Amino acid sequence: MTTQTAKKPRYLADSPRFLAGLFMSPTIIYIVALVGFPFALAIIYAFTDITTGDPSLEFVGLDTIKAVWNDTVFRRALGNTFWFAVISNLFVVILATGLAELLTRDFKGKWFVRFLVLLPWVAPVSLATLTWLWTLDSVFSPIDWLLRQVGLIDQNMYWLGRPSLAFISVVAVQVWRIAPLAAVIVMAGMMAIPKDVHDAVEVDGAGPWRRLFEINIPLLAPIIAVAVLFGVILSMADMSVIYVLTRGGPTHRTQVLSTWAYFKGIEGGALGQGAAVALFLFPVLVGLTAVILRLARRREVL
Amino acid sequence: MVPRRYPRGFTRREFLYFGGAALLAAACGPAADVTTTLAGGQGPSTTGMPGEPQISFREPTQSISGxxxxxxxxxxxxxxxxxxxxxxxxxxxxxxxxxxxxxxxxxxxxxxxxxxxxxxxxxxxxxxxxxxxxxxxxxxxxxxxxxxxxxxxxxxxxxxxxxxxxxxxxxxxxxxxxxxxPDPGDYRKSLWEAVGLPDGPSTYDELLEGGSQIFSDQGVQLGIGMSQEIDSNMALRGLMWSFGASIQDADGQVVINSDETIGAIEYMMDLYSNAMTDEVFAWNAASNNQGLNAGTLSYILNSISAYRTAQDDGLDVADDIYFTPALAGPETAIVASHxxxxxxxxxxxxxxxxxxxxxxxxxxxxxxxxxxxxxxxxxxxxxxxxxxxxxxxxxxxxxxxxxTKLQVLKNSTDWATNIGHPGPANPAVGQVFGESIIPVMFAEAAQGNMTPAEAVADAESKINAIFNDWRGRGLIG
The missing domain is CATH 3.40.190.10 (Periplasmic binding protein-like II)
Incomplete structure (x- = not known):
């Protein structure tokens, strides 16, 4: 019987440890430079009174964070951020599951439909949102025109001018934007369900609803959770939709933490306070990331 | 014999004539640019219109390079x-x-x-x-x-x-x-003639009365934003000043909580109720141009750029757009520079x-x-x-x-002022602007979320925090 002992590689290029480090290094450098460094700066800024016009750092302890917390707009933005993320993703789950169910079936033109479904996700977000800005225009909205033609309204809706409608509008656009990603994730999960499970269900005579609620959804739950968590993170951290559509208005009714951080820190000049606003998202996002990783691992085990 | 026609209706003689002239111009153009630039400091001229001012040049007073x-x-x-x-x-x-x-x-x-x-x-x-x-x-x-x-x-x-x-x-x-x-009022003459104001409104009272009548009779609203963007910020400051209100005094002390500010808000609530729609809460930087040129607004507060756009695009509405100076309120008649x-x-x-x-x-x-x-x-x-x-x-x-349409701008320095009026434009004023505290104050009252007094008090607390912060940095008095 012979035993294999690990030999020391003759050349550096033969060393798995070296190669692993080499191949990982671009990713690590990228993350450190473009995510880690700005993030560390944001933490530092949140404890200083730095402004856009004065790069000098003077530490002020918790003063900046206290000032942010005492601002009523911040509290409104905090609440809006929560509801924006939760409501958006509730609809995203429903839509994504339905879309995934549809897209895994065989029908003529399936690839074209898949392309259409993915379009909102692959289109540049600012461009796509600008289209929505025109679509929801106070005077020339084609949606209003359509509703007028069918006799449902006799005056314009002012989608972005009325607080409740403005909130519904930004949620709707966010759902439109995120649902394709979630649909693809759920679709991948559906395709991974063994075919014999479906065959057995078919033999047992289960209908589409029973198959959806008793087979697909329970098996897909971890995958759906991953899709939801991606959606929640995107909804909380990204400002594009709200910045373009409402700039947080009317009367801050659609203001969220990411937009308020920008207005406070960049347009208002209070960079430290802007960083502090943005940092309030951090504990939530860390928690969500932990859940994502845990679910992903669980999925691997499954 | 009928002369042979070349494309676009030229005869051969005309074709050669214009073609030769074009070639000559093309040959001379770059040379003229280079000559004037090198010899006389004349930059390229782009309009070629009579009366176009020439570029003049003075030698720098310090040595420069790079x-x-x-x-x-x-x-x-x-x-x-x-x-x-x-x-x-x-x-x-x-x-x-x-x-x-x-x-x-x-x-x-x-x-x-x-x-x-x-x-x-x-x-x-x-x-x-x-x-x-x-x-x-x-x-x-x-x-x-x-x-x-x-x-x-x-x-x-x-x-x-x-x-x-x-x-x-x-x-x-x-x-x-x-x-x-400058930031004059831009109005649609045909609409205002119908309410007996062919020269447009000259006071805020006339704006309310005439604008309301136009809205009820002709269905065209006024366009003064109460949204979190630049034009709303500018317009509402002008309204406040004309009512005797301001964010700060000449020494940089916060004085927004006043009866005058409440008066300005109450006026705006009236204007919104009688002459505007919820569009003003969704106002953005393009709304002025878009609404005026589409014929859906009777009056806006804007520079002449909306009008120039209408001209450039050959819109009929261009001839119907006229200008007014700052409207007079109970106290004065001034607006912010655009x-x-x-x-x-x-x-x-x-x-x-x-x-x-x-x-x-x-x-x-x-x-x-x-x-x-x-x-x-x-x-x-x-x-x-x-x-x-x-x-x-x-x-x-x-x-x-x-x-003569632009004559009204000749004395625009008399009715234009800086943001921060009657004080200077300091960093605190800039931050109040950037965070759109003034439009939100007006909108909260107009939407009925707060009384005018509550809206002012809310704005005051935010503004005080900002001023105290910048005062602590030694940048305002």
């Missing part, structure tokens, strides 16, 4: 940028400086300046923005010497622009403001300060071409540099019908 990188907005009147870039580059060629110019959307300028200053190594030597940049005072070159030199050459700078570039508390010119843009140009030079070792300052002097020297190529959008902070301005406004060279 590169000059400029970041500025994409002008609302595109013709300006077509002229400006060759103008700046021609100057660079003449003085031995390589000039590079980047235009970006005005909404992105604050973020770009902030990022470059925070980096400690700005990529641009000279920034221009259309609003006051007072918050950058600690990181920019003091322009006092430049202003003194400009005043010695071109006469006294307007008080309006001085107060938008000078901090009296620190006695520093944090910016150079050689030009500005645009206040602030040029700043970051105070870092890598920055080509001398070239930037010399370029600004050259720009000031040529404020007449600046006004001309912006189609009378840009007004000079040194009026002596544009002696023809009033003649142009009397007889608009850019095709107004009637040509």
């Amino acid at each position: 590169e000059l990188n400029i970041l500025l907005w994409s002008h609302f009147v595109p013709a300006h940028d077509s002229w400006f870039d060759p103008f700046a580059k021609a100057w660079g060629e003449q003085v031995g400086v390589t000039v590079n110019i980047d235009h970006i959307n005005t909404a992105e300028v604050p973020a770009a300046i902030a990022a470059e200053i925070q980096s400690g190594q700005p990529q641009h030597d000279l920034f221009q923005h259309i609003a006051v940049l007072s918050q950058h005072e600690p990181s920019v070159v003091d322009m006092t010497d430049l202003v003194m030199e400009a005043e010695s050459r071109y006469g006294t700078m307007l008080d309006l622009t001085r107060r938008s570039s000078y901090n009296p508390h620190t006695e520093k010119y944090y910016a150079y403001a050689p030009a500005w843009v 645009v206040m140009y602030n040029w700043i030079i970051p105070d870092f070792e890598s920055v080509n300060v001398a070239a930037a300052q010399e370029f600004l002097l050259h720009y000031t020297e040529n404020l007449a071409p600046v006004a001309w190529h912006s189609k009378l959008y840009d007004f000079p902070a040194f009026p002596d540099r544009v002696p023809e301005l009033n003649n142009w406004l009397d007889n608009d060279p850019f095709g107004s019908n009637p040509p």
